[in-house]
Amino acid sequence: MPTDISHIRNFCIVAHIDHGKSTLADRMLELTHTVEGRNMRAQYLDRMDLERERGITIKAQAVRLLHDGYELNLIDTPGHVDFTYEVSRSLAACEGAILLVDAAQGLEAQTLANYHLARDAGLVIVPALNKIDLPAAEPDQRADELAKLLGVDPDEILRVSAKSGEGVQALLRAVVDKVPAPTGDAEAPLQALIFDSAFDTYRGVITYVRVKEGRLPSRATIKMFATNVTSEAEEAGVMAPEATPVDALGPGEVGYLVTGLKDVHQAKVGDTITLAGKHGAPQPLPGYREPKPMVWSGLFPADGSDYSELREALDKLKLSDSALVYEPETSQALGFGFRVGFLGLLHMDIVRERLEREFDLELISTAPNVEFHVFKGADEIVVHNPAEMPPGGDYDRVEEPVVYATVITPSDYLGAVFELCQSRRGEQVDMEYLTPERIEVHYVLPLAEIVFDFFDQLKSRTRGYASLDYEPWGYQEAKLVRVDVLLHGEPVDAFSSVIHRDKAYEYGKRMTERLKELIPRQLFDVAVQAAIGSKVIARETVKAKRKDVLAKCYGGDITRKRKLLETQKKGKERMRRVGKVDVPQDAFIQALRVDEKAGAKR
Amino acid sequence: MTDAGVYVHVPFCLTRCGYCDFNAYEGLDALKPTYQQALLREIELAAPGWAGTPFVSVFLGGGTPTTTAPADLRALLVHLRDRLDVADDAEITIEANPDTVDVDSLRAIRDAGFDRLSMGAQSFDTAVLASLERIHQPASVRAAIAAARGAGYDNVNLDLIYGTEGESIESWERTVHEAIGLAPEHISAYALTIEPATPLGRQVAAGTRAAPDPDVQADMFQIACDLLGDAGYRHYEISNWAKPGYECKHNLGYWERRPYLGVGAGAHSYRDDVRWWNVRPPEAYIETVGRGELPIGGSESLDPSDAYLEEVFLKLRILEGVPASWFEPDRYERFVANGLLEDEFGQLVPTERGMLLLNELVLGLTA
Numbered sequence: 031m032p033t034d035i036s037h038i039r040n041f042c043i044v045a046h047i048d049h050g051k052s053t054l055a056d057r058m059l060e061l062t063h064t065v066e067g068r069n070m071r072a073q074y075l076d077r078m079d080l081e082r083e084r085g086i087t088i089k090a091q092a093v094r095l096l097h098d099g100y101e102l103n104l105i106d107t108p109g110h111v112d113f114t115y116e117v118s119r120s121l122a123a124c125e126g127a128i129l130l131v132d133a134a135q136g137l138e139a140q141t142l143a144n145y146h147l148a149r150d151a152g153l154v155i156v157p158a159l160n161k162i163d164l165p166a167a168e169p170d171q172r173a174d175e176l177a178k179l180l181g182v183d184p185d186e187i188l189r190v191s192a193k194s195g196e197g198v199q200a201l202l203r204a205v206v207d208k209v210p211a212p213t214g215d216a217e218a219p220l221q222a223l224i225f226d227s228a229f230d231t232y233r234g235v236i237t238y239v240r241v242k243e244g245r246l247p248s249r250a251t252i253k254m255f256a257t258n259v260t261s262e263a264e265e266a267g268v269m270a271p272e273a274t275p276v277d278a279l280g281p282g283e284v285g286y287l288v289t290g291l292k293d294v295h296q297a298k299v300g301d302t303i304t305l306a307g308k309h310g311a312p313q314p315l316p317g318y319r320e321p322k323p324m325v326w327s328g329l330f331p332a333d334g335s336d337y338s339e340l341r342e343a344l345d346k347l348k349l350s351d352s353a354l355v356y357e358p359e360t361s362q363a364l365g366f367g368f369r370v371g372f373l374g375l376l377h378m379d380i381v382r383e384r385l386e387r388e389f390d391l392e393l394i395s396t397a398p399n400v401e402f403h404v405f406k407g408a409d410e411i412v413v414h415n416p417a418e419m420p421p422g423g424d425y426d427r428v429e430e431p432v433v434y435a436t437v438i439t440p441s442d443y444l445g446a447v448f449e450l451c452q453s454r455r456g457e458q459v460d461m462e463y464l465t466p467e468r469i470e471v472h473y474v475l476p477l478a479e480i481v482f483d484f485f486d487q488l489k490s491r492t493r494g495y496a497s498l499d500y501e502p503w504g505y506q507e508a509k510l511v512r513v514d515v516l517l518h519g520e521p522v523d524a525f526s527s528v529i530h531r532d533k534a535y536e537y538g539k540r541m542t543e544r545l546k547e548l549i550p551r552q553l554f555d556v557a558v559q560a561a562i563g564s565k566v567i568a569r570e571t572v573k574a575k576r577k578d579v580l581a582k583c584y585g586g587d588i589t590r591k592r593k594l595l596e597t598q599k600k601g602k603e604r605m606r607r608v609g610k611v612d613v614p615q616d617a618f619i620q621a622l623r624v625d626e627k628a629g630a631k632r
Numbered sequence: 633m634t635d636a637g638v639y640v641h642v643p644f645c646l647t648r649c650g651y652c653d654f655n656a657y658e659g660l661d662a663l664k665p666t667y668q669q670a671l672l673r674e675i676e677l678a679a680p681g682w683a684g685t686p687f688v689s690v691f692l693g694g695g696t697p698t699t700t701a702p703a704d705l706r707a708l709l710v711h712l713r714d715r716l717d718v719a720d721d722a723e724i725t726i727e728a729n730p731d732t733v734d735v736d737s738l739r740a741i742r743d744a745g746f747d748r749l750s751m752g753a754q755s756f757d758t759a760v761l762a763s764l765e766r767i768h769q770p771a772s773v774r775a776a777i778a779a780a781r782g783a784g785y786d787n788v789n790l791d792l793i794y795g796t797e798g799e800s801i802e803s804w805e806r807t808v809h810e811a812i813g814l815a816p817e818h819i820s821a822y823a824l825t826i827e828p829a830t831p832l833g834r835q836v837a838a839g840t841r842a843a844p845d846p847d848v849q850a851d852m853f854q855i856a857c858d859l860l861g862d863a864g865y866r867h868y869e870i871s872n873w874a875k876p877g878y879e880c881k882h883n884l885g886y887w888e889r890r891p892y893l894g895v896g897a898g899a900h901s902y903r904d905d906v907r908w909w910n911v912r913p914p915e916a917y918i919e920t921v922g923r924g925e926l927p928i929g930g931s932e933s934l935d936p937s938d939a940y941l942e943e944v945f946l947k948l949r950i951l952e953g954v955p956a957s958w959f960e961p962d963r964y965e966r967f968v969a970n971g972l973l974e975d976e977f978g979q980l981v982p983t984e985r986g987m988l989l990l991n992e993l994v995l996g997l998t999a
Contacts, residue, residue, distance in 0.1 A: 553992060554970070573847075575992070576846060576850035576985075577823070577846040577853070577988045578846075578988070578990070578991040578992055579988055579989065580990075580991075582825070582871065583886070583946070584886055585639055585886050585900045585901075586894075586898070586899070586900040586909065588886065588942060588946070589932060591945065592941055592942055594991075595991060595994055598991060602995055602999060
């Protein structure tokens with residue numbers, strides 16, 4: 031029997047990374063006896079090994095808790111800026127949100143950003159301080175801060191320790207009391223929101239849904255609005271916390287649906303499921319958006335013969351990752367590979383790590399870049415790869431994506447934050463004192479600047495105290511140029527970069543100096559140049575090799591000498607040729623790795 | 633039968649030098665008598681396998697062979713002539729270090745039958761000798777050469793090493809001039825090579841000492857080519873120069889891929905595309921031979937591609953060159969164009985710049 035709609039509460043937990051969301055979820059599972067103590071394990075809901083190790087959640091999950099005759103559906107949300115859209119879809123499945131703040135750390139940028147999302151989605155906010163038992167906790171101060179933000183009385187801020195369980199009962203009670211029951215008409219045409227989807231090797235595509243209107247029967251012919259795909263659904267159920275089939279999911283309920291589909295791209299997050307045929311709803315639910323890659327990078331197998339393995343691995347990952355896009359790319363420096371689009375840097379790291387770990391591939395990746403829009407006359411070219419950018423400024427203008435960034439920092443570091451944002455071409459929008467010691471600053475910043483080591487810099491300049499969140503803010507014209515790196519006059523595609531004119535020289539100098547160290551001496555002088563179009567902006571020379579011979583070669587040396595030559599010969603065979611220059615692939619990899627170290631980190 | 637050579641290894645040194653990775657030991661002098669016996673015994677064991685092979689050279693190397701008593705040297709040579717077919721006019725070389733010889737000992741060695749003397753001079757710069765951990769002084773070299781002449785030697789080689797840390801271009805020029813001034817018949821000049829398994833190699837790996845700068849060594853090589861050429865020495869192998877007619881027959885045997893028999897600890901032998909080598913530690917060598925067994929430590933058979941590769945790089949080393957007809961033109965034309973090879977009537981011969989880049993030439997030609 032479906033639960034009476036008045037006894038359903040759908041809620042999520044909004045929190046900054048490390049503020050204890052997963053631990054709180056664990057305690058709730060225990061206190062409601064959803065999971066018995068002996069079966070409990072830390073971060074129960076984070077299913078993939080990768081998630082548990084990284085301590086982050088990348089797949090939203092929904093679990094049903096039964097408490098005092100109420101059905102509480104806890105919808106876990108992703109905790110990273112890459113997944114803002116997924117967060118917004120999870121929020122759309124809820125009526126309320128616990129705003130969980132670390133009693134020692136206080137508000138962070140991510141908490142604020144997600145709070146704003148939740149508030150804008152019309153959710154009732156249940157504020158709570160976590161980790162009140164920590165020696166460094168300052169619950170009174172934090173409660174004031176939070177109360178000011180929410181415009182409530184500090185007494186309304188609940189205090190819990192997710193670790194010990196203290197206050198968690200009261201928090202559950204507050205969810206029941208404050209979060210409204212969902213509304214919905216069981217007789218209306220079906221509208222079920224997909225807020226997550228996953229791929230199971232045996233069962234195919236499984237979607238996590240929130241039924242808004244109508245009933246979702248266990249077996250039915252369903253239709254996806256965005257993709258207009260129909261399918262025979264095989265099973266509906268709830269996570270309690272393991273999958274438990276039900277006859278139907280009623281309005282207001284949250285559960286899973288085994289869709290009968292074989293490709294997650296047919297059941298996208300944010301899409302609406304209805305019934306096929308005349309019983310279907312005429313309209314989807316609002317808010318669907320195609321996943322849009324924000325960051326691009328070339329991925330190449332370190333061993334060129336692994337290309338087909340890489341393709342198969344990407345094909346497989348794509349089944350469970352609807353945001354992943356890729357197209358084949360050929361680089362003369364790195365061979366055959368793919369240009370892959372990611373939601374953000376974390377998504378990129380996760381995909382790379384899964385490719386390396388689950389498919390045992392060794393990968394080389396080019397420095398990540400954003401998508402540029404290049405305009406010439408009436409034409410617009412969308413550039414995902416710097417090598418596709420028309421060289422030498424043969425265009426009218428270029429636009430790059432910008433983001434609206436929120437930084438929360440202790441006031442002591444405000445100067446450092448300004449300096450960093452300014453040096454990254456940021457434009458300040460406004461700032462606000464949360465408390466006398468903590469400030470919220472908003473900047474519009476080019477995404478490209480964030481992709482390159484911004485977060486690391488922010489952390490190091492504020493001793494780790496500042497936090498960052500950002501959301502896409504459209505495109506903006508910028509003085510961008512394509513810088514090519516040339517070896518003996520031949521461009522090396524893997525090192526082409528689209529970069530702001532003011533930073534072109536610095537990049538060119540860095541790359542030419544680095545390559546000079548990595549490229550072995552040839553039989554002739556090799557010019558290593560950085561150029562914008564035909565204009566050289568930096569140059570180094572790898573001097574011709576003059577001596578490569580063994581001084582002594584007598585009776586006992588000949589075997590050794592021959593083996594040395596054979597080794598050298600094998601090394602030569604593995605070299606890549608750029609024009610006339612032989613370069614060990616390792617040199618490219620190292621040059622790219624150093625850049626990676628300097629840049630792209632969360 | 634192809635002319636062959638015999639190499640006899642003496643692994644004893646007064647002191648070990650920091651750069652040397654040869655099979656040589658200091659402080660093992662107590663083994664000398666049994667080692668001498670083992671050499672004689674090995675010659676007996678090996679001789680049947682070399683029956684009918686004419687030997688045109690004997691080379692006694694080390695280590696420091698002149699630490700061996702002249703009577704033992706004589707006995708060794710008598711034994712070789714007794715058991716093997718050593719030609720009457722064979723070239724018979726002994727390596728010597730300055731300070732281990734004087735006119736009397738050299739006379740005794742010459743009387744024993746060693747008519748070619750190879751002297752480890754290395755440098756005429758005191759600082760360079762110290763850096764190489766050589767125990768002699770420049771004056772000792774001059775004295776040793778005078779002693780050799782006094783003892784009647786008319787075929788003398790001087791070994792030189794260039795590119796030691798702290799050695800300047802000017803110092804090297806002086807060393808070459810000094811060497812020429814002593815008028816040896818033959819000069820070997822080697823670029824210092826850092827071998828990992830030596831004290832010097834470990835210092836370089838640890839960063840406590842600079843590795844030789846290959847560009848400086850290239851300049852020094854060019855100086856040697858120029859000065860020695862002007863002084864009438866013919867450059868006949870990358871690191872070897874000789875007055876006409878004084879090329880080292882024994883070493884040419886290695887480079888021309890003629891057979892050689894190696895006797896002694898760690899010595900290599902070669903015949904008919906098979907190379908084998910003796911066990912390296914003198915104790916193990918003595919023990920194995922004592923049991924009446926050939927002290928073979930390992931061997932390899934050269935397949936045709938191995939043999940071809942050796943043929944190419946050895947022929948290029950001795951500046952005889954290789955026939956252009958062995959290669960597709962696009963393999964060698966660029967080397968001729970950039971001045972690393974000369975095409976002398978269908979024979980590809982390395983230029984002086986080409987010699988320094990011999991590995992590149994070999995790889996480019998045979999890849």
